[in-house]
Amino acid sequence: MWPQQFDYQRADSVESALAAIGDNGKFIAGGHSLLPAMKLRLSTPDQLVDISRIDALRGITNGNGNLSIGGAATHAEIAASAAVGAACPALAQACGMVGDQAVRNFGTLGGNIAHADPASDPPTALVACGATIHIQGVDGSRSVSAQDFFVDLFETDLQDGELITSISLPDCSDCQCAYVKLPHPASRYAIVGVAVCLKMDGDTCAQADVAVGGATVKAVKCAGAAAALVGSSLDDAALSAAAAALSDDIGDWLTGDVAYPEAYRSAMAGVFLKRAISAASG
């Protein structure tokens, strides 16, 4: 449980961070995903570049229908942010469920998604709510949708030496969104986490986005379940149809363990879809 030896330096700008990272370096902000991986020697960087005090990575802004969250914003800041609460409650809820208060005070959204723990909460909310991940490397910047960003178990689209500068979300003030989960009794990580983002036209669901995490190796966007909800009044029959479609949506990505096998997680995804819709509508 001791990491391999490494050097440490603190960067004061994105440019200096990118210049300093080297061939086998890692950016560190809160360290709550990276340090455990280093202690288990799953990650063995020779140098850490601390980006936690770069002002350009820290802000949360909401303007022109676009919510922007700095990569080094902490879970606690996001959970407490009035701007996030108004524009995307699902993300505020997910960030409020990460670890405990001490973890949320240090852990950052950029660090969380960069490591793509399948049982973590924020990725699921980001995928459902149509987030875009903004990335900068020495050769320039690029943007990728959250759905494409999460590739597989602990695997993302982020390339070596690239830094997540911000995460943006469409302002969803006219949507109803929510994130709910079944927490593991020991770790409180998600056995199943479900996020939904709904646009209602009267009693009819005009648009729906659904994502599942925890039960799957990555946060998975669930088009089948969403299609089953659109056009319905979110009645019991539609919820049952969506739950059934959901198990197909996540079928290829399911994961499980001895205590919570795949079949149970799959069934619970349907239950928590219903609860997410109820939370979003409530």
Added chain:
Amino acid sequence: MSAEAGSVIGESIKRIDARGKVTGETRYPGDIDIEGQLWMRIKFSERAHARVVAVDVAAAEALPGVVRVFTSLDVPVNEYGLVIKDQPVLCGPGGDKAGTDVVRCYMDMVAVAVAETDTIAKQAIALIQVHYEDLPAVFDAEEAMLASAPQLHPDCADNQVARYRIRRGDMAAGWRAADVVVEGMYETTWQEHAYLQPEAGLGYIDEANRVTVVVAGQWTHEDQEQIYHALDLPPGQVRVIYPAIGGAFGGREDMSVQIVLALAAWKLRRPVKIQWNREESIRYHHKRHPIKVRAKWGATGEGLLTAMECEVIGDAGAYNYTSNKVLGNAHLTVSGAYEVENIHIDTYAVYTNNIPSGAFRGFGAPQALLAAEGQMNRLAAALNMDPLEIRLKNSIREGSIGSVGTPFPPGVSMPQVFAACGAESWWRQGEAGWQLQAPVAPSDSSKRRGRGLAGGFKNVGFSFGFPEHCWAGIELQGSAEIERVILYHAGADVGQGAHTVLMQMAADALGVPFERVQLVASDTATSGSSGSASASRLSFMSGNAIRGAAELALRKWQDEERPAKADFMYHPPETTPFDPQTGYAEPNFAYGYVAEAVEVEVDIETGQVQLLEVVCANDVGKVINRQQLEGQIEGAIVQAQGYALMEYLVSRDGRILNPYLSTYLIPTSLDVPPRVKSVVLEYPDPIGPWGARGMAEMPFLPLAPAIAAAIYAATGVWIDSQPFTAQKVVAALRAAGIGEV
């Protein structure tokens, strides 16, 4: 300063070990070091069942810093076992006894390496090459009973290490008299003790040239006996000392590191230390027995039992440990705390290539009562009777003849315990008798609440003809008055507070203030055998031994002896084993009685069961230390809650897949029930000291069946397979068409 005689009995005297444990000053075996000590690591079996053809230690012994590698060839008498000596100390070739070259499970030891540092010892273990010849293995107890199954032990052709019968009454008449018959199949799986302190120990040669082992256990003198037997030494050449013990629950009744530490210290004449981590502790000590019960019970329309038929099959694992005794107790309790004239029971303890099963709080009764109380709750449902009413109709009472054809020992309080549990929880007595009040329905439509009841009994002290005994010694110092009392006793304080309680009893028996009593405990060099900290026996047995010693010492004091010293060996009334054909026996000399009522909330969509409240009525005979007693009740309930709802040890082909507390889940502060009400009853046991009975296992026994009954009350679905995990509950609910989204 002075206290009236008797005033400390029942008092919540502060524990003598409280300060040290709270501040961290107390030393557990892992905390004790001797300068110049060597370190030991163990090479465990890498097969579930195989013949060890050769053990190549050359590379390991060539590693700098390695002092010695021990194998089967180094063990003078290569066998041990608490009841049956059926396990090799180190499995390997070269022994005189057939079968000592066979590993029968993954916790068998093959070799131990002793080195100057723990790191080197660990490296040495990796260099030991073991050559195996695989043998066919069996991992299911019922399969192991088949003629085609592989035989594990040379002297046990059918793998049945114990087999018991009860044949009483006229079964045909019993079934004829029945208006209703209920049948059930109940299954339980392993449970891990999960005590705070993983196994550790230190072996050395003491000033009297005794090989000495400092370790955590439950019975110093039994550890001593198993060590001197294997080392072929005279008893006086071996000494066992228990420092602070971090929990036991039956999991330290059998050997772990004791014999190999003694072997290495004796041969090397240097101190040797070993310390296991949590994973090793879970992998390499025994577990609670998986037991399968098939039960068929009949009753009249009025709810009176007419006939009972049960088959009980327990997975002993690779070695007996205490399996024959555990299944004996399951045999005795699978008929519940009820009278029935016609009864037919078959019980088996069966060897398999799984991890050995052994002692664990309740000793077979929790598994047996899951079946018995499940049957009683099914009968109540089938007859539309109140579950308390039907129990009171059939409950054993003073003078009742048990399933084994003999009366229960005097002091039966089962009906009073059932009634107290009902009255203190949710039952009201009306014209129609006792009636359970239904809980308030939760507003959330996915939640259902229910209440359930179960009860039972447990023996106090060792059963079935064991020569039960307990020693205590007392020394009175002073001149005109007794200024100081030294109590000598071997009983283990495994964390239950026994040592404080022993001193309270000594103070009362001698009529001196508690502060004047000192205890010299848990060292074979200073005490006779006080027996094990198990079978809810230590307060009962020790209290009688202390009273005997106190009486003799006071007599000497009156005769002007200074100091006045006396010791006493207490022997309770004799017991007898089961008759092999009929089961006729006088199995025990004392019992404790318990009943529990619970309220649960079931999430019918997720299958999660939340335990909201437990009311435990426990007849303890007489309270000695109320705070410790309530601690035992609450601790047992939490441990039983884990057993009922959470703890699921997964073993595939004999290998444990979740030997970590991150994947083998036990209750934490967020899981425990918000409310536990201890209803402490004091119906004296006629032969208990101050009337006390044992009590520490009893609150564990009925919790799982009470929760099963509450789940049924909430949902209409029976869950008969322990643990009642969310996925099992969901599966049962969905099969009944409940909770689908």
